[in-house]
Structure formats: structure tokens, C-alpha cells
Amino acid sequence: MTILRTEKLYKHFDGVKVAQDVNFSMEHGEIRCLIGPNGAGKSTFFKLVLGEHQPSSGEIYFSDQKITKLRSFERVKQGIAVKFQVPGIFSELSVWQNMQIAVQNHLHGDSMTSAIDKALAFVRLTDKAGELAGELSHGEQQWLEIGMAVSTEPRLLLLDEPTAGMTPEETARTGEMIQELNRKGMSILAVEHDMEFVRQIAHKVTVLNFGEIFAEGTINEIEANEEVARIYLGTADDDE
Numbered sequence: 001m002t003i004l005r006t007e008k009l010y011k012h013f014d015g016v017k018v019a020q021d022v023n024f025s026m027e028h029g030e031i032r033c034l035i036g037p038n039g040a041g042k043s044t045f046f047k048l049v050l051g052e053h054q055p056s057s058g059e060i061y062f063s064d065q066k067i068t069k070l071r072s073f074e075r076v077k078q079g080i081a082v083k084f085q086v087p088g089i090f091s092e093l094s095v096w097q098n099m100q101i102a103v104q105n106h107l108h109g110d111s112m113t114s115a116i117d118k119a120l121a122f123v124r125l126t127d128k129a130g131e132l133a134g135e136l137s138h139g140e141q142q143w144l145e146i147g148m149a150v151s152t153e154p155r156l157l158l159l160d161e162p163t164a165g166m167t168p169e170e171t172a173r174t175g176e177m178i179q180e181l182n183r184k185g186m187s188i189l190a191v192e193h194d195m196e197f198v199r200q201i202a203h204k205v206t207v208l209n210f211g212e213i214f215a216e217g218t219i220n221e222i223e224a225n226e227e228v229a230r231i232y233l234g235t236a237d238d239d240e
């Protein structure tokens with residue numbers, strides 16, 4: 001059964017096509033990585049899924065329910081969460097207060113407290129609950145955001161470059177976190193540039209180019225695809 005599916009999705013900005021006939025589908029329980037050159041339309045695709053952009057045409061289905069016309073908050077209620085690349089934390093508030101903001105529209109009282117405790121333990125920030133979010137390291141800030149995104153136990157988690165700016169250790173830890181969430185049943189769609197990280201987590205990879213699905217397959221298939229290498233990975237021999 002699919003968790004996310006798009007049908008002939010198109011998005012134009014003033015005549016410029018940024019999503020073209022995108023027929024995307026991923027299964028429940030899958031970790032999918034979305035890769036592609038700068039400007040390929042990866043963030044736009046996320047925003048379409050989240051309802052931050054309306055498609056020019058086409059449909060979006062979440063767990064077989066059509067969500068194309070739902071507003072963003074309604075999609076969140078259905079079980080879609082996101083962690084964008086640009087930090088969405090309030091640096092002058094504490095780690096706990098940030099978590100509270102993420103959860104308060106969904107839970108109250110004891111259930112809110114226990115959801116926050118659980119999420120903070122998961123991202124290993126329990127000891128830092130009282131610290132200002134702005135004083136956390138870059139990696140910890142990213143994890144706080146992951147904690148905020150998963151605190152409501154979404155069924156689908158969208159991650160936009162979750163390891164950007166991280167040290168190799170932080171990147172490895174983030175990969176483990178994603179795999180742990182996935183073992184608990186969460187489906188994950190991640191935009192990622194770090195191919196080593198993609199190899200660590202992805203069940204399958206989708207390559208976008210000029211708003212179109214250019215290729216799809218396992219990481220081995222994608223890395224062996226010379227056309228992908230030419231447009232993106234920069235490893236193909238162009239000299240022939």
C-alpha cells in the first residue's frame with residue numbers, strides 16, 4: 001500500500017515548469033531519498049506535498065486519500081510532518097518550550113508532557129531541556145527539529161537535507177535516528193545530497209531533474225546509471 005502518491009503533478013511559476021508530470025509513489029514503511037541537481041524541484045515537491053504550494057494540475061494522495069485540496073494544517077493532522085533545511089526553532093526559547101510549541105496543538109496536559117519527554121529522549125536532548133535552543137550545537141538544533149517533527153508521531157516524515165552542516169559523527173547518528181523511526185513504522189522521504197548518507201538509509205532513490213522524475217531505483221542502480229551520473233553525480237566520463 002502506498003503512503004504517498006502523486007498523479008500527473010504539475011507546477012508552474014509564471015510559465016516556468018518546476019514540477020512536470022510527476023507520478024511519484026512510495027510504500028508504507030519505506031525510506032525514500034530524493035536527489036537531484038540544484039533547482040531540480042525537490043523543495044517545490046515537498047511544498048506541494050505539504051500544501052504550501054497548490055499544484056497547477058494533478059493530484060496528491062496520502063495513504064490513498066486525496067489531499068490535493070487540503071490545507072497544510074489538515075495534512076499535518078492526517079499525519080504528515082516536516083523538518084525543513086532552514087532551522088525552524090526559536091533560539092531564544094528553551095528546548096522544552098520549542099517542543100511545547102510543536103505539540104500544543106495536538107496534545108494537552110500529561111499526554112503533552114509525556115510526548116515531549118519521549119521525543120527529547122529519542123533525540124538525546126533530555127539533559128538539555130532547560131537550555132536555550134540557540135545555545136545548542138548545530139547538530140543538536142537539527143535533532144531538536146527532528147524531535148519536534150516526530151513528537152506527534154506522524155506516519156510520513158519529510159526531511160529536507162537533514163544532515164546539512166553536520167559533522168560525520170552527527171550525520172551517522174542522524175542516520176541511526178531515521179532508521180530507528182522507520183523500524184517503528186514511520187515512512188520517511190528525505191532530500192539529501194550526501195550520497196554516502198543516502199546509501200546508509202535509502203531503500204529506494206528518486207532522481208529529479210528539471211521538475212521531472214529522471215530515474216528511480218536502488219542506490220546501486222542509481223549510482224550505476226550513467227545518465228544520472230552525467231546530470232548529477234558528476235562521475236560520468238564526458239570525454240568520449
Ligand SMILES: Nc1ncnc2c1ncn2[C@@H]1O[C@H](COP(=O)(O)OP(=O)(O)OP(=O)(O)O)[C@@H](O)[C@H]1O
Nearest residue numbers: 013014016018036037038039040041042043044045
Ligand atoms: N516561489 C517561487 N517562485 C518562482 N520560482 C520558484 C519559486 N520556488 C522555486 N522556484 C524555482 O523552481 C525551481 C525549483 O526550485 P527548488 O527550490 O524546488 O529546487 P531544489 O531542487 O530544491 O534546489 P536546491 O537543491 O538548490 O534546494 C528553481 O528554478 C527555482 O528558482
